[in-house]
Amino acid sequence: MNWADERVALLFGGLGSEADVSRDGKQNVAQAMREIGIEPIEIDIKDGLLEPLMAANPTRVFNLVHGRPGEDGVLQGLLCALGIPFTGSGVGASALAFDKPRTKQVWESLGLPTAPMVVVNDLEQADICVKRLGPELFVKPAHEGSSVGAHAVHGANQLKVAIEDALKHDTRVLVEPLLPGPEFTVGVVRGLALPVIGIRPSSEFYDYKAKYQSNETEYHIPSGLSSELEAEAQQLALEASEALGCRTWGRVDFMMDETGHLLLVECNTVPGMGSHSLVPKAARASGMDLPMLIEQILLDAEVSP
CATH class of the missing domain: 3.30.1490.20 (ATP-grasp fold, A domain)
Incomplete structure (x- = not known):
């Protein structure tokens, strides 16, 4: 696609607990956009949202705002009301996936494996x-x-x-x-399940420090699962994402229980894009560099209720 006529706003940051994670990823996403011919209009929503967005007059939005209001349906609702195509899941799916208990209730109702709560x-x-x-x-x-x-x-x-x-x-x-693990994750991009990543933190669990600050966390691709369990995890990720109505891209996390079965943990509709982030790692393992990944996500942008 020729991106010369597109005005792409890259929304990131904010005031929430994950704002710094978003800012870290923004650098990578902006550079990847430039490599495919896009000069992004960068908007840190901590400085306001509606006024800078209207001034930018974008033809589409890349949403990289983690947590509230970027993953809970609020930002999606605003963009829908303004008629601006945006990346990722729509209003309803975003709100549902952000609510972890209700996500698990949906999965349970469909017979998908998840831990009791x-x-x-x-x-x-x-x-x-x-x-x-x-x-x-x-x-x-x-x-x-x-x-x-x-x-x-x-x-x-x-x-x-x-x-x-x-x-x-x-x-x-x-x-x-408290499940013994280990932990695994599967990225999903436009209906394709990416290679499974096995996660081995040095701490008791995969906490904020292990995710974004530690250089001791181990990421395994191949994941260490058998080929049968690898295929099962990828299929479960697709089914779990579809069950919530998610679209374009996301990441589904798993824990292994004491019997060796995979249990769904949660679904992330705006995964990280920083130096330690998982979806870019899995995309690379599948032969998709970051500019290719960003372009695939942008191509699927739409006004999605």
Whole structure:
């Protein structure tokens, strides 16, 4: 495609907990755009959104805003109202995928494998979690990414501390069994499941530091799974994404349980594009460099409710 007549706004940043992750990825995305003939109009939404967006008058938007309001359907709703084509999932799918408990409820209703859960909104419900799921637990806010507010928990005392911290980030907290792992992830681009990545953090779990700051986290491509489990993970990623109504691109995360089965964890509709990010790694392994990946995502931009 000839991009000379296109005005592409690259939205990033903001004021949320993942704003710096977005800013890190913006550098890579902007450079990749230039390599395919696009001079992006860069807009950090911490400085405002509607006014700079209207001034830019873009023909399409590349959304790289992580968390709120870029992944929860709010930004998508604005762009729909303005009639501006944008990358990634639409309003409904974005809102659903950003709500981790409801995502799991959809998967459960379709028979897709995911761990049991308890959703709490105050400390008094901590005992219920232990009774239903046992003392080894994983706690995270219902609407956050990048492992912000997430905790591995060993026992009731740690659980209350973890819930208290997670409630600083959200009004609802998701509690699940602490799975032994390892963790795997599958990127999805325009209906294609990318190679599975096996993730081996040096810390107890794949937390914010392991994701974005540590050079000790190991990423395995090939993933270390058998060919049968690799194919199963890729198929599950496609089914999980389709179940939520996601489009264009995303990333589906898995944990392995103690019996060796893969369980769906969550779906990310605006994955990272930074130096440690997973979708670019998987795309490279499939023969797709970053400019090719960015172009594929941009080509599928539309006004998507």
